[in-house]
Amino acid sequence: MSNVLDKPVRPASVPYRPRIRRVGRPRREPTAVQRTLVSPHQMQGRRGRLVYWSVLTFMVVLFTLVFVFPLYWMVTGALKSSGELAQSPPTLFPSHPKASVYQTAWNQMDLGRYILNSVIYALGAWLFQLAVDVGAAYALSKLRPMFGKLILGGMLLTLMIPPTVLLLPAYLTVQNLPIFHVNLLNTPWAIWLPAAANGFNIFLLKRFFDSIPSELLEAASIDGASPVRILWSIVLPISRPIIGVVSIFAVVNVWKDFVWPLLVLPDTNKMPVSVAISQLSQQMPQNVLIAALVIASLPAIVVFFIFQRNIMAGLTAGSLKG
Numbered sequence: 001m002s003n004v005l006d007k008p009v010r011p012a013s014v015p016y017r018p019r020i021r022r023v024g025r026p027r028r029e030p031t032a033v034q035r036t037l038v039s040p041h042q043m044q045g046r047r048g049r050l051v052y053w054s055v056l057t058f059m060v061v062l063f064t065l066v067f068v069f070p071l072y073w074m075v076t077g078a079l080k081s082s083g084e085l086a087q088s089p090p091t092l093f094p095s096h097p098k099a100s101v102y103q104t105a106w107n108q109m110d111l112g113r114y115i116l117n118s119v120i121y122a123l124g125a126w127l128f129q130l131a132v133d134v135g136a137a138y139a140l141s142k143l144r145p146m147f148g149k150l151i152l153g154g155m156l157l158t159l160m161i162p163p164t165v166l167l168l169p170a171y172l173t174v175q176n177l178p179i180f181h182v183n184l185l186n187t188p189w190a191i192w193l194p195a196a197a198n199g200f201n202i203f204l205l206k207r208f209f210d211s212i213p214s215e216l217l218e219a220a221s222i223d224g225a226s227p228v229r230i231l232w233s234i235v236l237p238i239s240r241p242i243i244g245v246v247s248i249f250a251v252v253n254v255w256k257d258f259v260w261p262l263l264v265l266p267d268t269n270k271m272p273v274s275v276a277i278s279q280l281s282q283q284m285p286q287n288v289l290i291a292a293l294v295i296a297s298l299p300a301i302v303v304f305f306i307f308q309r310n311i312m313a314g315l316t317a318g319s320l321k322g
Contacts, residue, residue, distance in 0.1 A: 137205030
């Protein structure tokens, strides 16, 4: 009651004027300024666009030549004769190309058998690596075992060890497998088992599995699905991009490996193509040897071009959550 009486009373002679609130212009949110070498104002002019596209075209052509020229030099080098290969300065184009040198390399070096050996080793290593790395990453990401972070840290520490340091202990292990006391030399197991566990691939898979919503897996668990069923029916179909990346890494690493197969596969009939070409290089002309290298590199190049989209998609898919 006292509050009502304390209010000032407006005299009756003073007309009532309602207060009008002025509505100004809506406030504009500050826009992010993109700072580049060529400003948008310069891009509106003919000279700016000409300079921009000229520099961009030059850089694209330059980097393309840097990466493609070694492949071109290898392919055209096989088409040259031995005398032309030894010519100084070297010729950019073969004067008398001979495509039959590829057939000669295929027949004389028996590349079909060695490429088949490499395919067997690569496929086996790929299957073992998927089985071990996917299971380990799924356990570390979703099952959350005790000391999981410590185990992951230990796996990542193995990436800091130079591969040459591990050659001797790995060779002794393959020569006399602990517990079983079996000699795995000259067998595919000498390639498959060391390639099964890869700390870098486990880290990539774990990062991707961390981005999968836990609510989705919890709903499947409430419906009665076991962890193995969840992995097979839910996690793996979602994880196709990163599995494609891991598959490419697994196949290419085994295909291009040289030192380890040279140690554990001394039998000539069981060598992969990379070791076989090196062993037969002293007996073949240089152009035939280069042709063999071209044929040996084709499967890896084809695999890369087929699955190249999965590389960036898989590497960046698990980087952001949302």
